[in-house]
Amino acid sequence: MSISQSNPKSSRPAPFSLRLTTEEREQLEAQAGSMPLASYIKSVVLTDMAPKYRKRAKPPVAEQQLLAEVLAKLGATRSANSLNQIAKAIHQGTLYVDDELEADLNAAIGEIAWMRVTLMRALGVKS
Incomplete structure (x- = not known):
């Protein structure tokens, strides 16, 4: 049974939680730039399946x-x-x-x- 089938009322799967150290999170946020962190992680882990996001340059x-x-x-x-x-x-x-x-x-x-x-x-x- 898949995650989305476990709750018939839910159309979206349950969120996935990941614990990171402060340093790990800071590193990921720095690498993500202005991209939302979850989107960045998806784009790295699921490179072929993840939606493509254009990085928006942050002003100085x-x-x-x-x-x-x-x-x-x-x-x-x-x-x-x-x-x-x-x-x-x-x-x-x-x-x-x-x-x-x-x-x-x-x-x-x-x-x-x-x-x-x-x-x-x-x-x-x-x-």
């Missing part, structure tokens, strides 16, 4: 720190929120602004949103 630590600082400063300025409030006032008619200024403000909102998404993607943060 200094670059990640710089990206994190930029994202933190962008969040701290609350400029996107301020621009959004200005845009709302324009649309409600409580603030008179000519067409050129309105277009500039809307463009700024879009650019800030793009920067935020791009920085979060570069850091590997899910929005």
Whole structure:
């Protein structure tokens, strides 16, 4: 009887557990890079059967720190929120602004949103 047949309600086999020393795990994690550890182990042990994963290069630590600082400063300025409030006032008619200024403000909102998404993607943060 196979593992998946032992429990008829389960469509997936039970997980396999493996005990590693701290050093062994650190070595495997270093070899796996950004690949999930289980996927890396499968790709090594079951080379022909394992799904193929493209390794994603991790940005250098200094670059990640710089990206994190930029994202933190962008969040701290609350400029996107301020621009959004200005845009709302324009649309409600409580603030008179000519067409050129309105277009500039809307463009700024879009650019800030793009920067935020791009920085979060570069850091590997899910929005």
